[in-house]
Amino acid sequence: MGLGQKTFYASYGISSEKVNRVEKDRVNSNTLTLEHQRLIMIGGKGGVGKTTTAAAIALWLSRHGGKILILSSDPAPSLSDIFETPLKDIPTPIPMIPGLFGMEISSREVLRRWKECFGPEIYEVISSFARVDYDFVDYIGSAPGIEEEYLLNYIMELVQSGSYDRVVWDTAPAGHTLRLLQLPGIFLEHLEAATKFYMNLYSTFDKLKASAKLQKGKRTLLQIISGWRELSQRVIELIQDKRNVAVLVVTIPEALGVKQTERILAEFDESNLQVNALIVNNVIERADCDFHQHRQSMQRRYWRVIKEVYEHRFPILTVPLSANEIKGLSQIEMFAQLLFERGSIW
Ligand SMILES: Nc1ncnc2c1ncn2[C@@H]1O[C@H](COP(=O)(O)OP(=O)(O)O)[C@@H](O)[C@H]1O
């Protein structure tokens, strides 16, 4: 190993001795195995093949029986393109694949549902001590965290509804999904603090003091907020339960892929989400020209880094770079076979 290579691995905190050990263990015949988790979450940065992986998993699962829902919460979803069928905000059957349904959730729809579910309750309590229009509910809905909070809630509702045997979730690129796991709670704390503040303020005026309390028999705003908090806690516990949820992270063997994966995994750890497998996509298996040989040796260096850092934590699989883009059923099927049957050859 040359000095340049040593420096390369050292920059990832890996000794050359370790790299040699990994190098000997080139053949990795891992295939993807999923247990019986009801929700399969696919994370990773944009452009690494998340949607393709989610589509392949959903197709594979539906081919093996059961009713499967694939959903995307990416603000720029591409499920419709990959399945070559228009998908909407509601589960829609995917033609030619019995048992497979797809949906693309927009933030507008999430907020609409949130408003439908909580709007009247919020309006009722707030209007009891402050003069506000119903539009105020929209204002609350625009608070940071609301959308993420309710998206999680909504997805867990779909999972628990029993309408589908399994739900495959093509998450939004990294930042969004992570925010989603960290924000719930923050918003509620703000709302609670603000409510206490206003209630104190109003209670200094005798007349308003009476109206700050809700009619008899009704819950106070603080009770309602604490109800939301419990709901949000339940959703977080469900998503952290390994028996319910499988978490797959997709990456590519390139500098940006390695860096982003490091960040995503650290944040998943922080959110107590346990990763079931790491999928390294776009690997060049056969290099029959200078260009590809060069790229392949670059990829192998990152592959070794990935392997050294993560192989003791979860299985690492590879999927080769195809000459074609992955679009339409037969391509998705091929991708699924690589993942579930052939396994990695690196
Ligand atoms: N193994 C692969 N070989 C060739 N093309 C791929 C492979 N995986 C993904 N692609 C292509 O790369 C592009 C991005 O993939 P996509 O799944 O949409 O990424 P993401 O959802 O992470 O943004 C798509 O055009 C897809 O067809």
Ligand SMILES: [Mg+2]
């Ligand atoms: Mg995508």
